[in-house]
Amino acid sequence: MKSVTLDNWQYKASDSDKWSNSKPGDTCEIHPDLEFNGEIPPLFEDDNERHLQWIGEKDWEYKSTFQNDGGFSTYQLIFEGLDTFADVYLNGELILSTESMFIEYTVDVTGKVKEGANELRIYFKAAIFIARDLEKKHFKALGFNGESSRMQIRKAQYHYGWDWGPNYMTCGPYRPIRFIGYDYKIDDVYVKTTIKSDVVDVEVESDIIADKDLTFNIEVTDPDGSVENHKATVHKGKNSTKFTIKDAKLWFPFSHGTPYLYNFKFTLVDDKVVHEIQKKIGMRKVELIQETFDDQEGTSFYFKVNDVPIYSSGSNWIPGHSFQTELTTDDYEKWLQLMVDGYQNMIRIWGGGYYEQDVFYDLCDEKGILIWHDFMFACGQYPGYKEFIDLVSEEVRTQLKRIRNHCSLTVFAGNNEDYQVAEQRGLTWDKDDLSGDYSKTNFPARTIYENTLPTLMKKYLESVPYHPGSPWGGKESADPTVGDMHQWNVWHGNQEKYQDWYRLGGRFVSEFGMEALPSRKTYEQCITDKTELYPQSYLVDFHNKADGFERRLALYVIENIKVEGLDFDSWIYATQLMQSECLGYAYRCWRREWRGDKKRYSSGAIVWQINDCWPVASWALIDFYRRPKLAYYSVKRESKPLGVGMYRNQWKKPDPNLDVDQKEGAPFDYREVHYNIDIWGVNSSLTDVEGELKVDVYNVTTGEVLDSFSENVVMKSNQTTEFVKEFKITNKSPVVVYSRVVKDGTIICSAADWPQPIKYLKFPDREVKITVEDGQVTLSTNKPVKGVEILLENDNFIHDNGFDIFPGDGQVVKVNNLKKTDVVKINYYQKGY
Numbered sequence: 001m002k003s004v005t006l007d008n009w010q011y012k013a014s015d016s017d018k019w020s021n022s023k024p025g026d027t028c029e030i031h032p033d034l035e036f037n038g039e040i041p042p043l044f045e046d047d048n049e050r051h052l053q054w055i056g057e058k059d060w061e062y063k064s065t066f067q068n069d070g071g072f073s074t075y076q077l078i079f080e081g082l083d084t085f086a087d088v089y090l091n092g093e094l095i096l097s098t099e100s101m102f103i104e105y106t107v108d109v110t111g112k113v114k115e116g117a118n119e120l121r122i123y124f125k126a127a128i129f130i131a132r133d134l135e136k137k138h139f140k141a142l143g144f145n146g147e148s149s150r151m152q153i154r155k156a157q158y159h160y161g162w163d164w165g166p167n168y169m170t171c172g173p174y175r176p177i178r179f180i181g182y183d184y185k186i187d188d189v190y191v192k193t194t195i196k197s198d199v200v201d202v203e204v205e206s207d208i209i210a211d212k213d214l215t216f217n218i219e220v221t222d223p224d225g226s227v228e229n230h231k232a233t234v235h236k237g238k239n240s241t242k243f244t245i246k247d248a249k250l251w252f253p254f255s256h257g258t259p260y261l262y263n264f265k266f267t268l269v270d271d272k273v274v275h276e277i278q279k280k281i282g283m284r285k286v287e288l289i290q291e292t293f294d295d296q297e298g299t300s301f302y303f304k305v306n307d308v309p310i311y312s313s314g315s316n317w318i319p320g321h322s323f324q325t326e327l328t329t330d331d332y333e334k335w336l337q338l339m340v341d342g343y344q345n346m347i348r349i350w351g352g353g354y355y356e357q358d359v360f361y362d363l364c365d366e367k368g369i370l371i372w373h374d375f376m377f378a379c380g381q382y383p384g385y386k387e388f389i390d391l392v393s394e395e396v397r398t399q400l401k402r403i404r405n406h407c408s409l410t411v412f413a414g415n416n417e418d419y420q421v422a423e424q425r426g427l428t429w430d431k432d433d434l435s436g437d438y439s440k441t442n443f444p445a446r447t448i449y450e451n452t453l454p455t456l457m458k459k460y461l462e463s464v465p466y467h468p469g470s471p472w473g474g475k476e477s478a479d480p481t482v483g484d485m486h487q488w489n490v491w492h493g494n495q496e497k498y499q500d501w502y503r504l505g506g507r508f509v510s511e512f513g514m515e516a517l518p519s520r521k522t523y524e525q526c527i528t529d530k531t532e533l534y535p536q537s538y539l540v541d542f543h544n545k546a547d548g549f550e551r552r553l554a555l556y557v558i559e560n561i562k563v564e565g566l567d568f569d570s571w572i573y574a575t576q577l578m579q580s581e582c583l584g585y586a587y588r589c590w591r592r593e594w595r596g597d598k599k600r601y602s603s604g605a606i607v608w609q610i611n612d613c614w615p616v617a618s619w620a621l622i623d624f625y626r627r628p629k630l631a632y633y634s635v636k637r638e639s640k641p642l643g644v645g646m647y648r649n650q651w652k653k654p655d656p657n658l659d660v661d662q663k664e665g666a667p668f669d670y671r672e673v674h675y676n677i678d679i680w681g682v683n684s685s686l687t688d689v690e691g692e693l694k695v696d697v698y699n700v701t702t703g704e705v706l707d708s709f710s711e712n713v714v715m716k717s718n719q720t721t722e723f724v725k726e727f728k729i730t731n732k733s734p735v736v737v738y739s740r741v742v743k744d745g746t747i748i749c750s751a752a753d754w755p756q757p758i759k760y761l762k763f764p765d766r767e768v769k770i771t772v773e774d775g776q777v778t779l780s781t782n783k784p785v786k787g788v789e790i791l792l793e794n795d796n797f798i799h800d801n802g803f804d805i806f807p808g809d810g811q812v813v814k815v816n817n818l819k820k821t822d823v824v825k826i827n828y829y830q831k832g833y
């Protein structure tokens with residue numbers, strides 16, 4: 001077998017004769033190519049997006065040549081991804097017409113390919129016009145984000161613009177195109193594993209192309225490097241080879257063990273090796289547990305890996321760039337390492353992007369990150385006519401076959417929020433109708449989510465759970481007691497206070513979020529007119545695509561944070577501190593509800609969103625240039641294997657002379673408010689941890705310690721342990737409660753609970769001291785300090801930021817590559833008091 005990946009591409013507009021060289025590499029998209037050659041201004045700068053819409057309204061052509069040295073009986077061209085409507089010509093002859101960006105197309109070109117040089121030319125039609133024609137022919141779909149015709153075509157939906165991304169309708173051969181020649185081939189290989197304690201039954205399903213029996217060798221290298229060989233005779237078509245692996249090292253997410261991988265080398269042998277494939281395989285069993293409770297409504301929703309219940313703490317992942325050909329292996333490596341460094345064990349590939357590049361899945365396997373994978377439908381009313389379902393089925397068949405050997409795949413969901421669109425836009429959705437064919441209703445895509453996709457999952461990837469949508473479950477998709485939910489009543493919806501996250505949680509919150517601006521450096525990189533660098537400027541606003549963002553950002557900042565000023569730096573800090581407080585709050589409240597067997601009331605918090613696809617103010621924890629916002633760190637602190645949680649309960653004494661109904665909610669109920677605190681510990685490790693809980697209660701304004709106590713605690717493994725119930729705190733002064741668990745003289749986890757909202761607090765006479773050494777910064781303070789931000793001139797990775805510090809417990813923060821001589825500045829909440 002010989003394989004050649006096409007490169008050295010050239011492109012031109014269909015109405016021009018001038019060919020230009022594409023960016024070097026084997027994959028292309030038209031926008032980056034035009035930018036590369038200076039034919040357009042930088043795509044992400046200023047408001048250039050507004051002036052570059054014409055690119056998506058044109059047809060474009062690509063061409064490349066490849067060499068055929070001959071010598072084989074069969075030749076194929078494999079198109080891993082063409083975006084989207086393409087006519088493909090081999091030496092002038094039409095060999096393929098495509099309609100889906102998500103299908104991997106294979107074309108037999110035996111007899112069509114010449115010996116020597118061959119030319120491949122691809123004509124890409126402007127998808128936007130085809131989608132609009134389809135919409136006229138079929139129906140005008142309802143949805144959120146992008147134009148309504150997007151639902152008619154199988155193209156990454158965020159190309160239409162989203163509430164965090166620009167509208168760039170690109171095209172091109174965005175995934176590799178391979179020319180292969182062979183006599184015999186392993187067409188497909190699928191490793192199925194069945195875990196029985198430490199013995200694993202392995203079945204290798206292979207699909208062989210050959211006209212005679214051949215030898216099939218499987219060389220298995222275990223994580224320690226020992227090698228085992230298995231040999232079989234295989235014939236044309238499907239084959240099954242079975243063996244067992246003893247004392248298997250099982251794959252676990254990094255949060256609960258080691259992500260061990262085995263290397264499988266498959267060789268097909270005639271008189272010599274004719275084809276070889278290698279795959280990294282993790283041995284694991286994954287289950288979605290939806291069981292009833294003895295004492296609460298609904299059902300659980302959590303994952304077990306190798307029988308271990310897993311609390312999922314993680315992020316939603318949108319495409320890492322508006323143009324995915326721009327992403328390198330190094331980018332993926334760094335993004336996914338940020339997940340691991342932030343203790344986030346689950347990443348959700350959201351349905352408005354694309355099936356990820358191979359390297360994404362490879363790295364999740366390697367690093368031990370669980371993947372929640374949506375199918376590629378988002379926020380819309382999709383068609384359900386036969387040709388559309390056939391197209392989707394082919395997409396799913398080719399994609400599942402490509403990725404199904406990856407052990408990090410944990411669950412597939414049918415779509416993102418399409419049930420929510422159906423509910424909110426009044427589509428017909430008779431939940432008792434389980435006929436499986438809804439093509440005649442105005443919610444035709446139910447056929448896809450409840451019939452087509454589960455059938456294909458059963459056929460190609462039965463070992464991974466399927467869930468019809470995200471969110472899905474219960475009487476409606478927002479049901480907090482069944483299935484997953486997207487909690488957008490903070491920010492969107494009725495704009496609840498984030499202090500109320502506690503009652504807004506559910507069994508598994510797969511989306512919730514809060515916006516913040518990225519750092520000043522990020523704006524300086526994408527805005528050329530420096531007079532525009534202020535919070536309300538046209539260009540700063542242009543780099544925010546969220547509906548009503550001005551009102552919502554202002555609402556949450558003004559409700560919670562004392563703003564130092566409306567200059568750029570103060571506003572950026574205020575939005576970031578607010579986002580950090582808001583999201584930390586959510587993780588803390590919900591993780592408490594992971595209460596052990598039969599009491600796993602809340603089992604996952606997946607924040608919207610970890611990344612951006614261009615420089616923008618969004619819900620991202622980390623901006624496009626990979627600069628973490630403060631919220632990345634608050635989520636990190638709440639996701640650590642060991643943690644302390646606190647919740648401040650408040651109540652008022654009943655007054656027999658007061659008609660509370662009349663007063664409640666009004667600003668004139670002046671009864672005294674009383675406070676007490678619950679304190680608990682969380683431990684996601686698989687062993688109990690003992691320590692000493694130490695609690696100090698400070699007057700925030702004076703820094704005086706008003707109360708202290710300590711007690712021995714045991715943090716039970718893989719669940720929450722309640723430590724202290726309703727510890728009374730004074731209401732005579734604003735107090736912060738600082739708790740930590742100490743083991744062998746070291747603080748193993750800590751947290752602070754501040755009076756809410758923090759805008760009313762005062763922080764006079766703070767003295768924060770900072771020492772810079774190679775690799776670390778040490779901070780100490782005379783009185784409690786909130787939201788300390790370390791600021792560097794360069795982008796060296798800081799391991800913690802935006803934290804609180806207390807007298808006596810200085811903070812040591814690691815900073816990669818920090819030199820003693822580097823300039824390190826700090827900022828903290830109300831520093832300028």
Ligand code: BMA
Pocket residue numbers: 145162163164378379416417486488511608
């Ligand atoms: C969600 C997502 C996205 C969107 C985000 C923020 O519901 O599924 O569609 O970007 O909200 O509005």
